[in-house]
Structures are given as structure tokens and as C-alpha cells.
Amino acid sequence: MIKKIDKRLRATLFRARLAEAMRLRQSNQSALARSIGVDRSTVSQLLKEETGRLPNAQVVGECASALGVSADWLLGLTDRPETAADILANTLSLTEAPRALVDEQIFAWHKEAAGYKIRHVPAALPDMLKTRAMLEWEYEPHLGRSTDQAIGASEDRMAWMRAAQSDYEIALPLYEIESFARGEGYYRGLPATIRRAQLDHLITVTTQLYPSLRLYLFDARRVYSAPVTILGPLLAVLYIGRNYMVFRDRERVQAMTLHFDSLVREASITARALPDHLRGLRDGTVG
Secondary structure, three states, X not given: OOOOOOHHHHHHHHHHHHHHHHHHOOOOHHHHHHHHOOOHHHHHHHHOOOOOOOOOHHHHHHHHHXXXXXXXXXXXXXXXXXXXXXXXXXXXXXXXXXXXXXXXXXXXXXXXXXOOOEEEEOOOOOHHHOOHHHXXXXXXXXXXXXXXXXXXXXXXXXXXXXXXXXXXXXXXXXXXXXXXHHOOHHHOOOOHHHHHHHHHHHXXXXXXXXXXXXXXXXXXXXXXXXXEEEEOOOEEEEEOOOXXXXXXXXXXXXXXXXXXXXXXXXXXXXXXXXXXXXXXXXXXXXX
């Protein structure tokens, strides 16, 4: 709700903010006058304390555009000086998502959120919990001869992520782990020996790192989620294939946090029950 203030007080606020914007832009009356197409005397009048009237909308808009601030901020209608376009750019952005293990951007986000709870819905099995054999099978078609080098570089980063003082909650569709165990769909052609070893690794890691690492399985027939990572209260990242869609505004980060928490509440297999479920899948794995 916009606070209603007296016209003269708004005019005073306009003068103060116009002067502040000029100072930050290292502009002067002559430069601003040229930018907005008026005489220098007009700008001088805008800044005079005895002037109790606001300029017309055209002049306010031109001043805002020339100084890179919003007209609403000059008029005291908001406390944020950025334009709407700048606000959107700062709160929503697209970042390239290379086909890699732990790329530079993901690692930077995890370092930024160190100490906060990290909630994650991966696109497939989470990379940070995969065996080396699983990583080689999955990434060799994309990375070729550099696969071994990429895995070696990523292992240090994944070790750092696991050791960071952040709680990890991971929610995975139930069908994903079951398709993996059976070698179906995306995992068709993956040898049973690799699948069994991967399931053993998941059992070991989720048991040893619990409760700082909690992995839940949800039924996608009941609830759905796109791949998303929520890094504390700082940002939320949607994975859309070739790009990450990054949100930094509190309202959207909170909305995605609530969405993730609903996946946990609806989980068919809880973090405590997960190791037993994985043992059953491993014992039923066939070549």
C-alpha cells in the first residue's frame, strides 16, 4: 500500500532524490538539462528549495531515464531506485547450463549458500552421489577423452559440497530410482554391476551422512516437480535444459521452498526408510 503524503513533502522528496541521483551519476545541471532537452534554468528550478511544486510527468520521466532511476523512486512512490527492467534483471536471469558434472556456476552457487540448507530436485540421480563408474557411463558420450579429467576435477568440488556446513535435502521421483534399478528408459544399457554398485553406494552414503543429507522419494503420479535447487533464502534455480532460470527475489524463493517442502511431506519413501528400500531394489536388480 502506497503511503499518502502531502504534495509539498513529495516535492521536497523529489528534489532530494533528484540531487542524490545526479550526485551518484556524477552529473550536473547543465548535463542533465542537455539530456532531457530543457534549459539549465529549468533544472535549477527543480532543485531550488523554495519550489513547492512538482514538475510535469514528462520532465519526471525524462529525468528518471537520464539518471537511470525509476520515476516512482523520484516521486517517493517506492524506496527502490532501480527501474522495473533493472529489478527484473536482478531477480530473474538465464544462465547457460553446460552438459557437465559440477560446472563453475553450480559450484559458485553452492559456495555462496554455504551454511544454508540446500533443497534439490535433480533431473536424474544426483551427480554428487554417483559412483565414478556411473559418471563415466553417463558423461563419456558428451565429454569423450576429457571424461576422466572432468570427473577428477569434479570429485574435489563434490567432496567440498558434501563437507560444507550445509544440510542437503534431495527429493527424487520414485520412478527414477526404480527405472535405474531395472536399467530402463534413460538407464537402458547400463550394466547391472554398475547399477548394483551405485545402489550400494547410495545406501552407504545416505546412511553415513544422515541427517545432514536426507534423500526422499516422491510419487510423481501424486505430485510433480521440475528439476530445481533452492539454496537457502538466497536463490532458486530451475533447470530447463540448456539454461538455468535463476530467481533471487524473496517471494519466488519462498514459493519454491514451500513447493519442495510439500514434496517431502508427500514422500512415499522417507529419508529414514530409504536404505531399506534401496536394498530391496538392489537385491532385485537383474542384468
